[in-house]
Amino acid sequence: MEPRRNVLLETWMAEEGHSSRSLAEAINTEVGRLTGRDGGYDDASVRALKAGRIRWPNAVTRKALEAIAGRSALALGFVPRSRTPLPGGRQQEDVDMKRRTVALGGVAAAVAAAAPSSASRRIGMSDVRRVQDKFTEIIASDHQHGGKLSIQQRAAQLADEALAMQNAGTATQRVRSSLYASAAAFRSSAMWAAIDGRRYAEAQANMREAQALAEMSGDMAIKFRIWSHAGAMYRHLGRHGDALAANQVARSLNIVRRDPLFAALGLARQAAIHGLAQERTNARRALDQAREALFRADTGADRPVWLTAFFDEAELDSLALNAYLSLGDFPSAEKHGHRCLAQLRPAMARSRAITTTRLAHSQLGQGEPDAAVATAMKVSLSAATEHPRVSRMIMEFGAALRATAPRSSATRTWTDYTATWRTA
Incomplete structure (x- = not known):
């Protein structure tokens, strides 16, 4: 006998905009809250619930579903197991009818309980x-x-x-x-x-x-973003120990094990922290692992907009540029700088200015002041004068240029060029 589809569950999922994947993730999160361990649900598990192959989930799963939906397991179309064997024929049909009546009654009760009062809305x-x-x-x-x-x-x-x-x-x-x-x-x-x-x-x-x-x-994804940002903040402050600890919190979340794209971002940012700490081997290893994870990531997976809007191979090269620049490996830094700019999305104006400035630093570090100045002059005037981080990097570039090539034509060109900013 074919199992009956759980129409009530499917209807609720459609109303709430849940896919099988998103409901599986929600169940896993709620089970984690209840038990301290991930629920282990996936798309196939939810499809089994919808198809009626699982008519009465285990107690933890039921509690998780009830918390997510704000209604009882009965109202979601699940039917309790019979405590005693039931004979077939008409009596079985009567029992099934009673179960459906109970389930529908539960839905009516849940809808009535959730109906907004005159003082509020849903x-x-x-x-x-x-x-x-x-x-x-x-x-x-x-x-x-x-x-x-x-x-x-x-x-x-x-x-x-x-x-x-x-x-x-x-x-x-x-x-x-x-x-x-x-x-x-x-x-x-x-x-x-x-x-x-x-x-x-x-x-x-x-x-x-x-x-x-x-x-x-x-939400594991937003937890990752916050702790990963904390790692970047401490890196900018020069506190590489705190930066590594914060980034490690992000990398320890379950979502990193489930999705290689999150793993790639965590590893790439860790490489930049290792660069700041002058840990050359660790930085290179993290970058290699980040690139391997990026290539394994499913490009069609559903992910938050904050991640898909910026993290790709160009951003990985940007973080590699950062790491190698900190390590003083200027040829490697320049290689990744060019690769980043070649792949950078047109809308990434801030990232383009930062990468271009770092590229100029890498060229200056190789004793090429003319090429470095030509690169630095590609940074837009608005970014160079209005963006605090870019402005500081540009000032540091000018100071390094004057220290390494004080009497060069490149330094004179740069001095004349930046003087026009004050009158622009």
């Missing part, structure tokens, strides 16, 4: 998606401008708006977790804008807010 995934659309705008602004105080403030404001929605009406646990994850994502963008703008005290304040929200959301 918050759903469509509301979450509108919030997430604003996050995409923040990501685009960051890649175009980066480090701006206005981006930091806007991201913090949107985090507060996402939290305010928690009190605007009734919602399922999934919706509430998604809103906390969105608020954490906005706070992590505020944190990154502050890091990029060298406002480190503000970055740490936003980091603490983001970490608390991420814990409430249970």
